[in-house]
Amino acid sequence: MLRGKNIVLAVSGSIAAYKIAYLASMLKKLEADVTVLMTKNAVNFINPITFETLTGNKCLIDTFDRNFEYSVEHVSLAKRADVVMVAPASANVIGKLANGIADDMLTTTVMACECKKIIAPAMNTHMYRNPVVQDNIKKLIGYGMEVIMPDTGYLACGDVGEGKMPSEQTLLAYLLREIGHKKDLLGKKVLVTAGPTREKLDPVRFITNYSTGKMGYAIARHCAQRGAEVTLISGKTQLEPPLFVHTAEVESAEEMFEAVKACYQSQDIIIKSAAVADYRPLNVSLEKVKKKDGELSLALTRTKDILQFLGENRVEGQFICGFSMETENLVENSKAKLEKKHVDMIVANNLKQEGAGFGTDTNAVTLITKDQCLELPVMSKEDVAKHIIDTIQSISF
Secondary structure (H helix, E strand, O other): OOOOOEEEEEOOOOHHHHHHOOOOOOOOOOOOEEEEOOOOOHHHHHHHHHHHHHHHHOOEEEOOOOOOHHHHHHHHHHHHHOOEEEEEEEEEHHHHHHHHHHHHHHHHHHHOOEEEEEEEEEEOOHHHHHHHHHHHHHHHHHHHOOOOEEEEEEEOOOOOEEEEEOOOHHHHHHHHHHHHOOOOOOOOEEEEEEEOEEEOOOOOOOEEEOOOHHHHHHOOOOHOOOOOOEEEEEEOOOOOOOOOOOOOOOOHHHHHHHHHHHHHHOEEEEEOOOOOOOOOEEOOOOHHHHOOEEEEEOOOEOOOOOHHHHHHHOOOOOOEEEEEEEEOOOOHHHHHHHHHHHOOOOEEEOOOOOOOOOOOOOOEEEEEEOEEEEEEEOHHHHHHHHHHHHHHHHOOO
16 A cells, blocks of 8 residues: 555654554555664663664664764655654654754754645643644644544553653554655545444344444545545444544444435535334334233334435436445346445355455455446445545546
8 A cells, every 4th residue: 555655653752652663563564664763762661672673773873883874864755755654752842843943963854845744642631732833833833734633541650641642553654644645635525425224123132133333444544545535324333433534423224324414415426324223113112012822023124225215316427336235146136236326336245155254354345336236346345435535536537
């Protein structure tokens, strides 16, 4: 994903520096070229050899005893960098960058970079709230740098409050949004539904399905990384809401239908990946369910068909994509659904195929449109999301 991309990680003195080792490893797995800069104080928290081992590149610090040409290294590195992330960013480094002070390898290199700069503050909560630090952060934003707001939690000093550096997964998400993909969805609005719906039987029991929402969340995340304004309407899942996505949580099929109905007209692309429960009980409580021969007899009625509604009420220029889950006659049944629902594409996967379906991190789908049928092998759901959006782009825009 990041092959050919040059990323500079600038590490200042903070206990959170250890997280950058994990981030560097994650970036290398994505085939990025990673160079780490460290301040003198940062070396007290993590050894430069750690970063050199993980990245395969020299770790540059602000001393002159490691056989580096200081005047050359910081300029050449700044020229080839695609993005710079200063994390953890101490109050000292934030102050230097905000006020044009370049007195070590880190600040000199960052100052020389013309690419996007992302700053992740990490410090004691009282220090973070200091008006001087807040003014310096505002200056950085004013100069076009992106500042990741710190988390709130238990800090290394024992205090509880703002100042905790976000997880390495969050830092990675910011980098991927910046350089992970071309921004070919910039200006587009995308609506994604994901996860299962629940139909209550009583305060304890409900009807649902095995959907985990992983596929829909991967699609929403991918569209955001390609520059789209994404709205995700999600049933109850165990997943963290994707960053840079407007997420609305619903429970029942009726709630999902109403949420989709409220915003679908303004969307350019709609991807209905949610596994909506097809039926809901007519009875509010099991106590009201009639018994027949000692067994409970539950009356059910169909829930509203969201995909059918979208197809019949589409706005000119919209692209509508649905999903199908089949155990047999995959292509034939999915083509029939494509025509019946009046949509542009169906993403079909066979529940009998290993590595596909609910709960897995992989999927194997067939992309079906009026003119083509593209069968994809088993791959990660992130890669499936990319293929889905690539296909939509090739057809509609």
